[in-house]
Amino acid sequence: MKPLWAGFSFIEMIITVAIIGALSAIALPSYYQYLRETRRTDAYIALTLAAAEQERAYAINNAFISDISALGGSLSKEGFYTLSVAVSGASYMLTATAIPNKAQGTDSDCLILTLNHQGIKAPTACWR
Incomplete structure (x- = not known):
């Protein structure tokens, strides 16, 4: 006989x-x-494209661009990072900083990513 409930x-x-x-x-x-x-890719792409634009500008004008808006804008494509550039003579430093109130703002190990005129990426553990 079967039970009454199952x-x-x-x-x-x-x-x-x-x-x-x-x-x-x-x-x-x-x-x-x-x-x-995965969201760090947003910074990688933005910094790499800006570096390519810097090299192109240097090849044509013999000078780097100091205005971030001429390098693609101050915000990464997906909007997780703000971008900035510092130019000093024949060198530059591109910086991507995670926006604090966005999802990437919790990435405490890699809040700031940089790429310079020599192709040196920092912090190295964040670039894969």
């Missing part, structure tokens, strides 16, 4: 919720770190 008991539901909670506690931080690393 389904899950309260204890089984609690155990299932606990297992899902434990898996979430492990998986979510890794997922958020993956998202931060």
Whole structure:
């Protein structure tokens, strides 16, 4: 004879919720770190394009551009970083700074990414 009711008991539901909670506690931080690393691509692209524009300008005018708006603007394409340039004679430093109130503002290890006229990228652990 079959029982009159079928389904899950309260204890089984609690155990299932606990297992899902434990898996979430492990998986979510890794997922958020993956998202931060992926969003850094926005800065990589912006800095690399600005550096290419700097080299093009130097080849034509024998001088680097000191106005960031002439290098593509002060905001990265996806809007996670603000861009700036510092020019000193025959050298330049391009900087991408994560916008604090956006999703990338929590990337404490790589808030500021730089690229200079020699192609040196800093911090090196953030450039992959």
